[in-house]
Amino acid sequence: MQTNPIKRANRSARSSGAVGRFPLCYxxxxxxxxxxxxxxxxxxxxxxxxxxxxTLMEDGYRATAYxxxxxxxxxxxxxxxxxxxxxxxxxxxxxxxxxxxxxxxLNQLYDAVKPAGCLVWNYxxxxxxxxxxxxxxxxxxxxxxxxSASLVGGTRNAPVYLxxxx
Ligand SMILES: C[S@@+](CC[C@H](N)C(=O)[O-])C[C@H]1O[C@@H](n2cnc3c(N)ncnc32)[C@H](O)[C@@H]1O
Numbered sequence: 001m002q003t004n005p006i007k008r009a010n011r012s013a014r015s016s017g018a019v020g021r022f023p024l025c026y027x028x029x030x031x032x033x034x035x036x037x038x039x040x041x042x043x044x045x046x047x048x049x050x051x052x053x054x055t056l057m058e059d060g061y062r063a064t065a066y067x068x069x070x071x072x073x074x075x076x077x078x079x080x081x082x083x084x085x086x087x088x089x090x091x092x093x094x095x096x097x098x099x100x101x102x103x104x105x106l107n108q109l110y111d112a113v114k115p116a117g118c119l120v121w122n123y124x125x126x127x128x129x130x131x132x133x134x135x136x137x138x139x140x141x142x143x144x145x146x147x148s149a150s151l152v153g154g155t156r157n158a159p160v161y162l163x164x165x166x
Contacts, residue, residue: 024155029056032162042063044088048067050073080112119141
């Protein structure tokens with residue numbers, strides 16, 4: 001059993017089975033945003049090969065891939081958090097946060113969103129390393145200072161939310 005929270009989150013990119021061909025969070029993002037938009041997207045927790053960031057870019061979106069620990073590969077911009085973005089997507093990321101990592105991650109996500117920008121995130125039922133319910137995670141995300149949350153996609157077991165920053 002892997003105990004380091006960063007290594008465990010890293011490993012989720014390979015072992016959780018959550019990283020499908022078209023994860024629901026990116027699908028919801030695409031349904032909300034035209035590829036013609038000039039908005040910059042941060043793919044937070046993109047995974048080591050940043051496969052979905054690359055697909056977004058190939059389809060015309062402006063996107064930057066960010067990850068941490070052992071998942072920082074040549075496709076990842078390790079300095080991405082020194083800037084902020086109109087749209088931040090966190091696909092299959094909040095469910096792989098150990099309790100001690102979650103506050104840091106939520107701060108990073110909130111700070112990465114520009115004023116009047118938004119965060120698109122999902123919360124699959126499995127795995128959930130922190131053990132929070134969907135309602136509890138939604139409350140944690142909103143407690144950062146977002147002003148609204150809408151359910152924009154996914155499924156009952158893996159909802160996708162859109163949260164706006166003032
Ligand atoms: C299950 S993978 C999801 C990959 C991709 N977003 C997808 O949906 O297919 C979770 C990824 O989030 C990354 N991650 C988790 N917490 C993170 C954090 N606080 N900072 C950066 N990356 C993080 C992990 O390293 C891992 O690569």
